[in-house]
Amino acid sequence: xxxxxxxxxxxxxxxxxxxxxxxxxxxxxxxxxxxxxxxxxxxxxxxxxxxxxxxxxxxxxxxxxxxxxxxxxxxxxxxxxxxxxxxxxxxxxxxxxxxxxxxxxxxxxxxxxxxxxxxxxxxxxxxxxxxxxxxxxxxxxxxxxxxxxxxxxxxxxxxxxxxxxxxxxxxxxxxxxxxxxxxxxxxxxxxxxxxxxxxxxxxxxxxxxxxxxxxxxxxxxxxxxxxxxxxxxxxxxxxxxxxxxxxxxxxxxxxxxxxxxxxxxxxxxxxxxxxxxxxxxxxxxxxxxxxxxxxxxxxxxxxxxxxxxxxxxxxxxxxxxxxxxxxxxxxxxxxxxxxxxxxxxxxxxxxxxxxxxxxxxxxxxxxxxxxxxxxxxxxxxxxxxxxxxxxxxx
Amino acid sequence: xxxxxxxxxxxxxxxxxxxxxxxxxxxxxxxxxxxxxxxxxxxxxxxxxxxxxxxxxxxxxxxxxxxxxxxxxxxxxxxxxxxxxxxxxxxxxxxxxxxxxxxxxxxxxxxxxxxxxxxxxxxxxxxxxxxxxxxxxxxxxxxxxxxxxxxxxxxxxxxxxxxxxxxxxxxxxxxxxxxxxxxxxxxxxxxxxxxxxxxxxxxxxxxxxxxxxxxxxxxxxxxxxxxxxxxxxxxxxxxxxxxxxxxxxxxxxxxxxxxxxxxxxxxxxxxxxxxxxxxxxxxxxxxxxxxx
Numbered sequence: 001x002x003x004x005x006x007x008x009x010x011x012x013x014x015x016x017x018x019x020x021x022x023x024x025x026x027x028x029x030x031x032x033x034x035x036x037x038x039x040x041x042x043x044x045x046x047x048x049x050x051x052x053x054x055x056x057x058x059x060x061x062x063x064x065x066x067x068x069x070x071x072x073x074x075x076x077x078x079x080x081x082x083x084x085x086x087x088x089x090x091x092x093x094x095x096x097x098x099x100x101x102x103x104x105x106x107x108x109x110x111x112x113x114x115x116x117x118x119x120x121x122x123x124x125x126x127x128x129x130x131x132x133x134x135x136x137x138x139x140x141x142x143x144x145x146x147x148x149x150x151x152x153x154x155x156x157x158x159x160x161x162x163x164x165x166x167x168x169x170x171x172x173x174x175x176x177x178x179x180x181x182x183x184x185x186x187x188x189x190x191x192x193x194x195x196x197x198x199x200x201x202x203x204x205x206x207x208x209x210x211x212x213x214x215x216x217x218x219x220x221x222x223x224x225x226x227x228x229x230x231x232x233x234x235x236x237x238x239x240x241x242x243x244x245x246x247x248x249x250x251x252x253x254x255x256x257x258x259x260x261x262x263x264x265x266x267x268x269x270x271x272x273x274x275x276x277x278x279x280x281x282x283x284x285x286x287x288x289x290x291x292x293x294x295x296x297x298x299x300x301x302x303x304x305x306x307x308x309x310x311x312x313x314x315x316x317x318x319x320x321x322x323x324x325x326x327x328x329x330x331x332x333x334x335x336x337x338x339x340x341x342x343x344x345x346x347x348x349x350x351x352x353x354x355x356x357x358x359x360x361x362x363x364x365x366x367x368x369x370x371x372x373x374x375x376x377x378x379x380x381x382x383x384x385x386x387x388x389x390x391x392x393x394x
Numbered sequence: 395x396x397x398x399x400x401x402x403x404x405x406x407x408x409x410x411x412x413x414x415x416x417x418x419x420x421x422x423x424x425x426x427x428x429x430x431x432x433x434x435x436x437x438x439x440x441x442x443x444x445x446x447x448x449x450x451x452x453x454x455x456x457x458x459x460x461x462x463x464x465x466x467x468x469x470x471x472x473x474x475x476x477x478x479x480x481x482x483x484x485x486x487x488x489x490x491x492x493x494x495x496x497x498x499x500x501x502x503x504x505x506x507x508x509x510x511x512x513x514x515x516x517x518x519x520x521x522x523x524x525x526x527x528x529x530x531x532x533x534x535x536x537x538x539x540x541x542x543x544x545x546x547x548x549x550x551x552x553x554x555x556x557x558x559x560x561x562x563x564x565x566x567x568x569x570x571x572x573x574x575x576x577x578x579x580x581x582x583x584x585x586x587x588x589x590x591x592x593x594x595x596x597x598x599x600x601x602x603x604x605x606x607x608x609x610x611x612x613x614x615x616x617x618x619x620x621x622x623x624x625x626x627x628x629x630x631x632x633x634x635x636x637x638x639x640x641x642x643x644x645x646x647x648x649x650x651x652x653x654x655x656x657x658x659x660x661x662x663x664x665x666x667x668x669x670x671x672x673x674x675x676x677x678x679x680x681x682x683x684x685x686x
Contacts, residue, residue: 199495281632328532
């Protein structure tokens with residue numbers, strides 16, 4: 001789960017990590033009032049969307065950038081008006097962009113240097129790791145590819161946190177003035193503590209700023225949380241902004257389905273994540289484009305399968321649907337009955353190709369054959385893929 | 395011979411009194427697995443599927459002599475269940491539970507690594523040595539005894555591969571589901587080492603997926619340490635970056651974990667690639683022929 005920058009900063013502030021003062025605004029007038037209330041000569045007005053790359057991103061049909069400096073209340077008002085309720089396109093939003101529903105007006109500070117810092121769980125190390133670099137404000141993936149020696153990585157135990165020597169190592173390699181080392185020690189340790197306490201999966205500070213008075217400040221903050229740990233963080237769950245999420249994905253999650261919308265024309269309904277990904281690959285291999293990833297899970301019932309079809313059909317690009325089930329614990333008869341039931345209640349407007357294999361497959365195929373529905377059955381993966389691609393282009 | 399489990403493996407189920415735990419305990423019993431008991435705190439003294447239930451793993455171990463455990467404990471308590479099994483000295487810990495917080499696993503893994511226990515999973519279908527021992531949720535009948543070692547990060551894709559092998563007349567020595575989470579107890583490399591050293595395994599089929607670098611590390615290991623034929627399939631070639639594909643671990647982030655990078659590494663190690671999920675069994679056959 002993702003949250004907005006201003007929400008991440010509220011969480012970091014509460015955890016003792018230095019961030020600048022700021023206020024959220026939903027209207028241009030609120031932005032002007034926020035500027036006045038903050039009382040610093042320069043403020044940043046920042047679009048709040050769940051995607052990064054805002055500074056370089058532009059509002060559709062204008063030159064308005066996603067982040068801009070304001071030197072007066074009128075400035076703040078003008079920038080906010082340029083952003084609010086408009087669509088911001090960044091490198092991460094895709095060409096369709098994301099509507100800006102709120103802006104964050106934040107105090108300025110005297111920047112000496114811009115650094116980079118992030119925390120994530122490193123699979124190879126099997127632990128969280130703090131990444132830092134002197135190359136702040138830049139695309140960190142590019143830095144990692146071109147100048148890997150500029151990337152520092154310090155793994156840490158979730159319960160012990162960073163050791164003092166690790167923060168000294170970071171401070172030294174980041175060329176921080178020795179007078180700032182103690183401050184840096186506190187900063188990095190609290191950041192790691194916040195990551196662990198909040199069960200984050202990514203905490204990225206880009207840029208991390210060394211101010212002219214020798215302190216570190218989180219100028220930006222991007223936070224993603226471990227969905228599996230949200231059960232113990234009701235307060236974080238409350239920060240969810242469904243307006244930022246794909247409606248069909250939210251709906252699928254509520255039904256216990258795992259769905260990701262894609263851009264193609266062939267809807268996919270599969271049991272198991274690995275098989276679902278493979279089914280998408282198979283469609284592509286035979287000249288089609290998958291419209292979605294959808295994993296109904298191991299024990300889907302008629303209601304879930306019906307809801308899955310409704311979600312797939314809510315995507316107007318879908319021209320045909322491929323159902324690929326390897327019945328293990330889930331019997332093919334169960335899924336066949338669910339398919340027939342769903343085809344009656346949902347009412348298919350596009351061809352439906354079904355490939356069943358596994359437990360009770362013969363009885364399952366019989367149910368489909370005798371159902372009187374227009375379901376196209378397939379034998380094997382390749383046959384299924386060819387049939388659904390042909391059906392989508394018919 | 396086989397790896398990890400055989401007909402002598404004595405298995406308990408942690409979470410046996412839950413609906414799912416009981417269902418799959420019966421499934422394993424039906425397959426012929428030597429299930430010897432179960433654990434649910436507070437329900438010691440009860441019986442499930444005619445098996446004794448204990449309050450703690452240590453008590454179950456003392457009473458039954460179990461050397462493997464299958465964990466169905468709900469996610470909030472699953473990490474603790476793994477620690478309990480490790481503390482009781484259970485040799486093989488198979489965690490089926492899906493949805494364990496990743497930092498819980500970051501706390502558990504160092505303890506497992508410093509112990510004599512081996513952890514498979516979490517978020518995995520389990521381990522099966524056909525006709526001998528099934529620990530997990532896979533449908534037993536698709537498997538046939540034989541000489542292909544199978545390992546995978548995903549469940550139903552493994553069934554698909556095993557089914558293809560069985561159809562082609564290639565039985566399996568042991569099939570291992572590693573799990574779809576970012577942090578799991580055993581890697582491809584751990585299992586490759588066991589398959590390489592198992593005289594009964596003559597060839598290896600692995601199914602990877604996008605995200606992380608486990609497949610690249612496996613390729614490197616195969617290049618230097620594995621002499622048996624290896625075939626591989628990578629799921630998620632069409633997955634867009636930044637989107638989690640069901641498994642928490644299946645996500646391309648920061649330009650890392652792409653299918654292309656994995657396929658390149660596997661090819662470089664001389665591994666036979668299945669271009670399509672329909673081609674997994676056939677790829678294994680090609681790998682065997684190539685080395686013959």
